[in-house]
Amino acid sequence: MTMTSPIFESQPATSSTTAATLTATTSARASKLQVRGLAKTYGPTVALDHVDLDVHDGELLTLLGPSGSGKTTLLQLIAGLTEPSAGKVLIDGVDQTFAPVNKRGIGVVFQNYALFPHMSVSENVAFPLKMRGMASADIAPKVKKVLETVGLAHAHTRFPTQLSGGQQQRVALARCLVYDPAIILMDEPLGALDAKLREIMQIEIKRIHRDTGATIIFVTHDQEEALALSDRICLMSDGKIAQIDTPRKIYAEPQSLFVADFIGQSTILKGRVAGAYLETPLGPMPHGHAGLKDGVAGALVIRPEDMRLNEGPYEGQVVETVFAGSDLRVILDAAGCAIMTRAPASFDPMIGETLRFGWAQGAARYVPDDHSDD
Numbered sequence: 001m002t003m004t005s006p007i008f009e010s011q012p013a014t015s016s017t018t019a020a021t022l023t024a025t026t027s028a029r030a031s032k033l034q035v036r037g038l039a040k041t042y043g044p045t046v047a048l049d050h051v052d053l054d055v056h057d058g059e060l061l062t063l064l065g066p067s068g069s070g071k072t073t074l075l076q077l078i079a080g081l082t083e084p085s086a087g088k089v090l091i092d093g094v095d096q097t098f099a100p101v102n103k104r105g106i107g108v109v110f111q112n113y114a115l116f117p118h119m120s121v122s123e124n125v126a127f128p129l130k131m132r133g134m135a136s137a138d139i140a141p142k143v144k145k146v147l148e149t150v151g152l153a154h155a156h157t158r159f160p161t162q163l164s165g166g167q168q169q170r171v172a173l174a175r176c177l178v179y180d181p182a183i184i185l186m187d188e189p190l191g192a193l194d195a196k197l198r199e200i201m202q203i204e205i206k207r208i209h210r211d212t213g214a215t216i217i218f219v220t221h222d223q224e225e226a227l228a229l230s231d232r233i234c235l236m237s238d239g240k241i242a243q244i245d246t247p248r249k250i251y252a253e254p255q256s257l258f259v260a261d262f263i264g265q266s267t268i269l270k271g272r273v274a275g276a277y278l279e280t281p282l283g284p285m286p287h288g289h290a291g292l293k294d295g296v297a298g299a300l301v302i303r304p305e306d307m308r309l310n311e312g313p314y315e316g317q318v319v320e321t322v323f324a325g326s327d328l329r330v331i332l333d334a335a336g337c338a339i340m341t342r343a344p345a346s347f348d349p350m351i352g353e354t355l356r357f358g359w360a361q362g363a364a365r366y367v368p369d370d371h372s373d374d
Contacts, residue, residue, distance in 0.1 A: 029056035032215045033183055038087035040073050047073040049239035050087065060209050060216040062226040065236035075219050079185055080104050091182050107176030109186045113168045115160040122156040125174045132179065146178045149211060166197050177212060186218045202228050223263050235259055256370045260301040265340045267302040270369055281335035282314055287366040297369035302359045307341040312358015318349045332357060
């Protein structure tokens, strides 16, 4: 297959007005949680590598990453479930690094909900208030209000076994909200739910967060869930923060190949810098960055929605199609590169068929190749 020289330019590293406004608004909030130089080692194994993080008052921040990235370790250190090897945890400006769990004012929602099966919904929600010695007369109105917030006032006399998975999840969340914790930690809370119920609960959590203004740290390995829920996403890798940004910005402006590869699907064209171009398997392409040294490993990232099928200077063979209802995902092979595209649902190419492709001008974004051995 003969490749022509590229006719499209790579995208300069600029922020959208919307993403910049969201970031500025979030940054203006006071810090509810400050993590400084937090580390956790188990012998020679580094589970968390001197992380700095600020969580703003009233935001929903998601800790996202693959297994072993350090997100659960970070959550446990914030909650006080394990002690750090180094660093500090400050909540509302107070050093809580070695404070016991019950003194941190933190609520935790686990994947398995941990509801008391012999207690009604109201009794489950009231339990943390009783443990804090609150008078019964004061407990009832607080329980009623929080059950209305999570949409379960009608089920207050039911027992956990009489509830759906989504309803049990809302009871667990209500049990946290009822005592106004400084921070709510949610550890893979939707992992046990089926796909449709997960989507419903994502909408519910967003609504509850908006209505209550609670500060929530949400842990997941599901990038679509993180994009749907978060004010900001903290993407982790190898015990460090790879990037922390709004969902729109982390998707549109990944700062490394790891981020681009983990968040969403992408066509990734790896190569090495040669002057103003990146030498890729599809030929030389402008990278759009000044000051890059020749020979440096990098990649151009193009999102599927920016790809153009049946037009452009390149050709590839169809290796797979995935019907997604509203559209068709078509994967091409071109010079050994996986080309991720989208097409109308009515499009029906054959496996092995040769198609032309290109991408919108300015859609190819250069990122450093952090997967390189350099």
